[in-house]
Amino acid sequence: MKKYLLFVYLCFISCDRPNCDTANVLFLNNNPNSKIYKDELVKQLTKVDQTKLSYWLQKYDEQNGVESLYFYIQGDGLCAIACLTMKHWNKLEHVREKKGIGRRGAEFTNLQFDIRQDSVSTEFIYNTFDRIID
Numbered sequence: 001m002k003k004y005l006l007f008v009y010l011c012f013i014s015c016d017r018p019n020c021d022t023a024n025v026l027f028l029n030n031n032p033n034s035k036i037y038k039d040e041l042v043k044q045l046t047k048v049d050q051t052k053l054s055y056w057l058q059k060y061d062e063q064n065g066v067e068s069l070y071f072y073i074q075g076d077g078l079c080a081i082a083c084l085t086m087k088h089w090n091k092l093e094h095v096r097e098k099k100g101i102g103r104r105g106a107e108f109t110n111l112q113f114d115i116r117q118d119s120v121s122t123e124f125i126y127n128t129f130d131r132i133i134d
Contacts, residue, residue, distance in 0.1 A: 017056040017072055017105065020079035032070065032081040038122035041073075041080050042115055048076040055082075055111040055129075060100030069100065069126065071111065084113050084126040091128060107133040 022028065026040040058070040058081060067086045073079075089096045095103050110130040116123045 017054070017107065018074065020072075020074045022079040024080075027080050033068075033083050035120075035122055038083070038124070039117070041082060041124075042117060042122060044078050044080065045115075048078050052076040053078065055108045057095075057100060057103050057106050057108065059104060060095065062099075067096065069095070071108065082113070082124050084124045086126050088126070092126075103132065103134065109133065 024040065024044070026036060030037040030040075032038075053073055053075040056072040056074075058072055061068045061070060061083075069084050069086060069092075071082050071084060073082050086092070086096070108129045108131075112127040112129065114125045114127060116125060
């Protein structure tokens with residue numbers, strides 16, 4: 001019985017991302033879907049070693065027919081949330097089907113996305129990832 005409880009406990013904590021805090025007032029005072037937040041995230045992404053970043057799925061969202069996945073981004077001093085627009089669901093069809101349920105808190109290794117930015121909007125667009133650690 002003790003081995004079973006240990007196994008259940010380890011499974012439960014395996015999806016926990018490390019705690020992080022940010023002192024960045026733009027992250028603290030703005031919604032992750034706002035242009036000001038996204039512009040600041042672009043700026044911070046250029047300052048960090050992106051090979052040191054980790055990504056955990058926060059949630060699925062759909063607004064006005066546009067589907068998005070929100071990811072916690074952490075590492076190398078960065079602690080933020082990225083809203084990725086899902087123009088395709090390659091390798092994530094099961095996440096779309098269940099609207100993220102069952103994968104929340106899972107770590108995505110080598111998450112890749114494009115950034116499209118102009119004076120009116122900033123968008124992070126999902127490309128691919130290597131694997132999911134659940």
